[in-house]
Amino acid sequence: MNSPMRAWLPANALDESAVEALLLPAIREWGRHWLVDGDVGLAPMFQDDWPAAAASAQWRSIGAIASVPAGEPACCLLASAMLGCTVASTSLQPTDRKIIERIATAAIDDLLTRLAKLAAAPVERIRAAPVDLESCHWWELSLGRLRRGVKLAVSSEALITLLTSTLPKSDKVSLGSLDEALGRQQVPLSVGLGNCAISFADLNDLGTGDVLVLDTDTEAPIPLFVSSCPSHLRGRLEDDAGQAKFTLEPQETEHG
Amino acid sequence: MADKTSKLHLIDKESGGQRIDQKVIAGVEVILEARLGSATMTVSELMSLKAGDCVPLDAALNRDVELRLNGVAVARGELVAVGDKFGVRLLEIVK
Numbered sequence: 001m002n003s004p005m006r007a008w009l010p011a012n013a014l015d016e017s018a019v020e021a022l023l024l025p026a027i028r029e030w031g032r033h034w035l036v037d038g039d040v041g042l043a044p045m046f047q048d049d050w051p052a053a054a055a056s057a058q059w060r061s062i063g064a065i066a067s068v069p070a071g072e073p074a075c076c077l078l079a080s081a082m083l084g085c086t087v088a089s090t091s092l093q094p095t096d097r098k099i100i101e102r103i104a105t106a107a108i109d110d111l112l113t114r115l116a117k118l119a120a121a122p123v124e125r126i127r128a129a130p131v132d133l134e135s136c137h138w139w140e141l142s143l144g145r146l147r148r149g150v151k152l153a154v155s156s157e158a159l160i161t162l163l164t165s166t167l168p169k170s171d172k173v174s175l176g177s178l179d180e181a182l183g184r185q186q187v188p189l190s191v192g193l194g195n196c197a198i199s200f201a202d203l204n205d206l207g208t209g210d211v212l213v214l215d216t217d218t219e220a221p222i223p224l225f226v227s228s229c230p231s232h233l234r235g236r237l238e239d240d241a242g243q244a245k246f247t248l249e250p251q252e253t254e255h256g
Numbered sequence: 257m258a259d260k261t262s263k264l265h266l267i268d269k270e271s272g273g274q275r276i277d278q279k280v281i282a283g284v285e286v287i288l289e290a291r292l293g294s295a296t297m298t299v300s301e302l303m304s305l306k307a308g309d310c311v312p313l314d315a316a317l318n319r320d321v322e323l324r325l326n327g328v329a330v331a332r333g334e335l336v337a338v339g340d341k342f343g344v345r346l347l348e349i350v351k
Contacts, residue, residue, distance in 0.1 A: 183300030189311060190293025193321060193335065193342055201282035206331060206346060212323070214290050214342040224311065225291070226302065228327075233305065237292070237317060237335070240310075244292055244317045250307040 013163050014156065016044040019137065022162055023154070026118045027111070027141065034107045036084035037144035045138040045151070054153075059130040060105060062112040063121055065158040067130040069151050072097070075104035078150055081143035082107060108150075119158045120165060131155055190225045191237060191246050221249045289324045290344050292317070292335070319347060 012018070020042050031040030056069030068074070072089050079087040079100045087100055109126045116123050136153035143149055194216030206212075216222060221234035224246060235248040295313050305311070315321075321344050323331040333344040 179300075183298060183303070185299045186296050187299060187302060188293070189295045189297055189302075189313075190291045191313065193290035193292055193344075195287050195289050197285050197287050199282065200278075200284045200286055203286055203288075203325070203330075204278070206349060208346050208349065211336060211338060211343045211345045212288065212290075212333075213338045214344065216342045217340055218337050218342055219340065225293070235311075238310075239317050240312070242316050242318075244313040244315050244320070246311040246313055248305055248307050248309050248311070 009160065009163060010167070014137070014159060018163070019154075019159055020044070020139075022159075022166065023115070023118070023139075026114045030107075030111050030114050031143075034110065035081045035144060037081070039144050041142035041149075042152075043140045043142060043149070045140050050133075050138050054130070054133050056151075059128055060108045060112060061127050061129060061131050062109075062116045063124045064131050064155055065119055065121055066112055066115045066155065067133070067136070067153045068108045068112065070105055070108055070128075072101075074108075074150050075101050077143065077146060077148055078104040078107055081146055111152075115154065115158075119162045121158065121161070187227050190228075191244075192223045192225050192230055193237075194222070224248075286325055288330070290342070291322050291324060292320060293322075 024042050027040050027042055028038070032038035054069075056071045056074070058069065058071045059067050060070045061067040076087045076089045076092075082103060089097075092100060112126060113123055131153065132155065133153055135156050137156060137159060139152045139154065140149040141152055194214030196212045196214050198212070221236060223230045224233040224235065225231065226233075232251060233248060234251070235246050238245050238247055292315050293313055294315070295311055297311070318334040319332065321333050321335050322329050323333065323344060323346075329350050331344075331346050331350055332348045333346040336343045336345050
């Protein structure tokens with residue numbers, strides 16, 4: 001029976017403070033680039049708030065990594081932080097609305113791209129659909145002095161990738177000591193003489209003295225089985241004072 | 257194959273001796289595997305083997321060839337040559 005290998009994470013690796021420490025530098029850099037008052041904070045959202053945040057009909061997402069609700073309220077909020085003045089959706093003309101949407105989505109898309117790069121994921125095209133929100137951690141980006149913030153959903157898988165990339169590498173067993181340890185392992189050997197196919201009826205009728213013809217030529221080298229599996233080692237059988245011995249033949253190369 | 261056989265036995269016992277005729281599976285082809293062994297060796301010994309080296313087997317060619325059906329020994333015999341093929345002459349049927 002084989003046991004699967006599993007990725008290891010330290011206890012509480014996905015604690016809010018640990019994740020915040022990883023995400024915040026990139027988010028702050030983004031804030032300095034796009035916002036008048038570049039101060040950006042990151043606060044975890046309580047699970048009870050997720051359904052309301054997830055109710056947005058408009059999204060910007062990158063790969064399976066992160067999503068930002070990008071409806072009009074979020075765009076106006078972000079535009080306010082970018083322009084340094086209050087942008088109220090009720091006072092927007094259709095043309096203004098388009099401009100606000102364009103500049104806000106440009107900033108959101110840049111945020112998502114920075115997060116993808118942080119997670120060392122291939123930068124994919126931004127799409128207008130959410131990632132699997134059930135598997136996400138939710139955060140709220142506070143933008144300068146504004147009371148409300150923009151929601152951010154980051155998938156657990158991306159966070160784990162990000163966390164594992166920052167962990168110190170475990171000490172690998174050096175090849176020499178592994179060889180030494182493995183070298184002492186005992187393995188059972190046997191020789192495969194060949195097979196024969198018979199019907200169930202013939203099998204039932206078998207008796208001592210019967211001869212079954214195998215599918216192996218007497219002149220052909222036969223395989224050595226290691227732990228019941230055929231190996232590439234081939235050889236010939238010889239009789240050594242009543243005991244069988246198996247003499248290895250040169251291995252065939254790929255070119256024969 | 258093994259599962260079907262087990263089921264046949266169950267039917268035999270639970271139905272008060274009514275037995276399904278084995279002719280149903282009489283034509284089913286089975287593969288018998290001939291093995292000779294065994295020996296044990298450490299991995300380091302195995303890895304250092306080269307052409308011409310000998311692996312002594314704890315078996316005799318004239319009695320210890322095992323015939324296995326799905327990994328289960330069903331008979332033993334001696335290794336013989338049948339024309340240009342190997343063959344096994346049965347010496348013992350494993351009950």
